[in-house]
Amino acid sequence: MKTTYMNPYLAGFLLGLTLLATIVITGRGLGASGAIKSAVVATVSTIAPTHAHESTFYSENLKSLHDNPLKAWLVFEVLGVIIGGFLSGVVSDRLNFVTERGPRITNSMRLGFALIGGLLFGMGAQFARGCTSGAALSGMAVLSTGGIITMMAIFGTGYAVAYFVRKLWI
Amino acid sequence: MFPLVPNLISDELNLIVALVIGIAFGFILEQAGFSSSKKLAGVFYGYDFTVLRVFFTAGVTAMSGVIILGYLGWLDIDFVYINPTFLQAAILGGVIMGFGFIIGGYCPGTSITGMAIGKIDAMFFVGGGLIGVFAYAEMYPWFEGITNASALGNIRIFNSIGISQGLFALILIAVAVGAFMMTTMIEKKVNPEGPAKSFNTTHHRLAGVGILLVGIALLFLPDYKERLFNKISNEEFLRAHSVKEMTTDELAFRIIDKDPKLTIIDVRSQNEFAAMALPGSINIEQKQIFQKEFSEVLGQRHKKKVFVGNNENEERIAALIARELGYENIHVLCNGLPSFMSAIIRLQPVTNQCSFANISSENLQQHIINVDAQQAIDTERFRTKASITLAAMIKVAKNSMAKPTKLVKKVAGGC
Numbered sequence: 002m003k004t005t006y007m008n009p010y011l012a013g014f015l016l017g018l019t020l021l022a023t024i025v026i027t028g029r030g031l032g033a034s035g036a037i038k039s040a041v042v043a044t045v046s047t048i049a050p051t052h053a054h055e056s057t058f059y060s061e062n063l064k065s066l067h068d069n070p071l072k073a074w075l076v077f078e079v080l081g082v083i084i085g086g087f088l089s090g091v092v093s094d095r096l097n098f099v100t101e102r103g104p105r106i107t108n109s110m111r112l113g114f115a116l117i118g119g120l121l122f123g124m125g126a127q128f129a130r131g132c133t134s135g136a137a138l139s140g141m142a143v144l145s146t147g148g149i150i151t152m153m154a155i156f157g158t159g160y161a162v163a164y165f166v167r168k169l170w171i
Numbered sequence: 172m173f174p175l176v177p178n179l180i181s182d183e184l185n186l187i188v189a190l191v192i193g194i195a196f197g198f199i200l201e202q203a204g205f206s207s208s209k210k211l212a213g214v215f216y217g218y219d220f221t222v223l224r225v226f227f228t229a230g231v232t233a234m235s236g237v238i239i240l241g242y243l244g245w246l247d248i249d250f251v252y253i254n255p256t257f258l259q260a261a262i263l264g265g266v267i268m269g270f271g272f273i274i275g276g277y278c279p280g281t282s283i284t285g286m287a288i289g290k291i292d293a294m295f296f297v298g299g300g301l302i303g304v305f306a307y308a309e310m311y312p313w314f315e316g317i318t319n320a321s322a323l324g325n326i327r328i329f330n331s332i333g334i335s336q337g338l339f340a341l342i343l344i345a346v347a348v349g350a351f352m353m354t355t356m357i358e359k360k361v362n363p364e365g366p367a368k369s370f371n372t373t374h375h376r377l378a379g380v381g382i383l384l385v386g387i388a389l390l391f392l393p394d395y396k397e398r399l400f401n402k403i404s405n406e407e408f409l410r411a412h413s414v415k416e417m418t419t420d421e422l423a424f425r426i427i428d429k430d431p432k433l434t435i436i437d438v439r440s441q442n443e444f445a446a447m448a449l450p451g452s453i454n455i456e457q458k459q460i461f462q463k464e465f466s467e468v469l470g471q472r473h474k475k476k477v478f479v480g481n482n483e484n485e486e487r488i489a490a491l492i493a494r495e496l497g498y499e500n501i502h503v504l505c506n507g508l509p510s511f512m513s514a515i516i517r518l519q520p521v522t523n524q525c526s527f528a529n530i531s532s533e534n535l536q537q538h539i540i541n542v543d544a545q546q547a548i549d550t551e552r553f554r555t556k557a558s559i560t561l562a563a564m565i566k567v568a569k570n571s572m573a574k575p576t577k578l579v580k581k582v583a584g585g586c
Contacts, residue, residue: 006202006203006204009203009204009224009225010224010225010228010351010375012199012225013203013224013226013228013229014229015199016196016203016225017229017230017232017233017236018232019195019196020229020232020233024174024237024246025236025240026180026188027180027192028173028174029252031192031196033278033279034300034304037279037300037301037304041301045308056309057311058308058311059308072186074186074189077190078189078190078192079283080193081189081190081191081192082280082283082284082287083193083283083284083286083287084193085195085196085284085287086198086283086286086287086288087197087288088194089199089201089206089284090288095288097288097289098291099289099291101207101276101292111292112292112295114276115208115275115293115295116299118270118277119277119282119297119298119303120271120302121267121274122268122279123300123303123305124306124307125265125267125269126304127304127308127314128261128263128267128314128317128318129263129264129265129268130254132278132279132280133226133280134278134280136254138226138229138230139254140254141233141234142236143237143254144339145254145328146256146326146327146331147254147261147326150265151261151262151265151268155272156269157265157269158265158266158268158270158273159273160215162270162273166273170209170213170216171216171218
């Protein structure tokens with residue numbers, strides 16, 4: 002399936018305007034990993050409320066989310082991302098259950114690495130207080146020192162490691 | 172002034188806003204091709220630089236918008252969430268995420284769009300993300316130290332490296348344009364069939380020049396507040412704009428009289444205010460006059476607001492800023508608070524004539540009256556009495572003093 006994507010600069014410009022609108026209306030930036038955190042906090046506090054209560058991490062997050070981790074701004078934003086992504090897939094005819102991988106690995110290897118990558122990203126985003134959207138992109142928009150350091154660390158590490166894991170992609 | 176959320180948009184409506192913004196975010200990410208891990212990983216191998224193009228363009232666009240709106244005074248950056256900086260954690264987290272990116276092929280936002288159109292690897296990535304957060308949470312006692320080490324607050328990069336905001340913006344834009352050019356050349360070599368093949372060279376060059384011009388323009392756009400402050404603190408501006416003055420004795424009289432129409436605004440620093448302050452005065456530092464939380468106090472039109480500070484110059488700058496922001500009935504205390512204190516408390520002879528050269532005719536009249544001999548005797552008598560009463564009042568006020576600021580809802584943020 003050969004699909005055409007939007008010109009990247011135009012997409013970037015539109016994304017920048019979306020981010021700007023977010024900052025102007027809500028005073029905050031975009032995010033993604035925060036919703037994943039909310040989902041984890043919600044799950045753990047439902048299944049094991051005592052454990053969640055005793056742990057600093059969960060109790061702090063529950064407090065900042067007013068004891069309702071699913072009614073958070075980022076959760077609604079990420080629900081929107083799912084809807085928006087799906088709509089775009091419909092418009093451009095890209096809905097398809099596929100696994101994308103480099104030519105030299107198997108599907109199950111790719112899925113395993115995707116899981117590990119996600120795991121690392123999930124952990125890293127907790128240290129850096131945000132991921133590529135929340136820390137790097139939104140941080141760049143407001144020129145946050147930490148956000149820009151995180152952005153450089155993400156891409157710098159990506160380039161430094163790329164050669165050693167090239168088998169995964171090329 | 173934007174942002175709207177803490178004051179104008181309710182929490183419930185804000186969630187609807189979040190949903191709408193998310194839809195736009197997801198749609199654009201998918202249209203850009205960010206739902207494809209192969210496309211994303213291309214940025215690290217040179218066959219597809221879409222990530223760099225979209226990411227840098229978006230960052231530069233939003234940043235320029237923030238600076239321009241700040242210059243115009245439409246966006247109050249003090250109310251915008253600036254990601255706090257924790258040095259070690261920012262680097263460590265970034266490095267871990269870098270590994271995650273190259274191994275997993277996604278980042279959280281893009282994996283969610285990939286998942287939305289059925290990419291199975293994206294679903295695994297999201298699942299991994301959930302496990303990652305869970306693992307971090309369970310090991311939090313070990314990670315807490317490094318996560319919270321070197322808390323540097325909500326610092327901004329141009330302050331960290333000591334250049335102006337505009338200069339940093341220009342440098343960032345120049346780096347972006349340079350990176351666009353270089354990566355397009357690399358991509359054409361590595362992958363002749365890549366996305367750069369379809370680019371219209373003329374349009375792209377024009378866009379590059381255009382954004383560089385924007386960058387140069389940003390160099391000359393200070394923040395609205397900074398601009399206003401610079402304009403007002405200029406000597407000539409101060410001379411050209413008169414402010415109503417209140418003499419030492421009038422203020423003393425009104426304080427003792429417990430004049431309900433008087434509001435004393437102390438523009439000195441919080442520490443100075445804590446050390447000594449006039450009874451009933453409210454501490455609003457010069458730079459805080461912009462804050463919405465004080466608009467209620469400053470906006471009471473029927474009240475005489477007297478600005479007191481370390482000297483009349485400081486008072487005048489604060490008063491003119493307040494006036495520029497639309498507040499009315501603003502006065503300054505003649506010669507500043509130290510002179511008031513020596514006149515009333517220590518009973519040293521202090522003229523009621525304001526030191527500031529620009530004396531309006533109304534004030535001039537008062538000065539002529541004040542030099543009257545009988546007046547001088549009355550003044551002295553008044554001051555002697557006032558001294559005792561005021562000293563007592565200041566003492567009482569100090570015991571019960573708390574900074575009377577309302578708690579302001581700050582925007583919460585973070586990823």
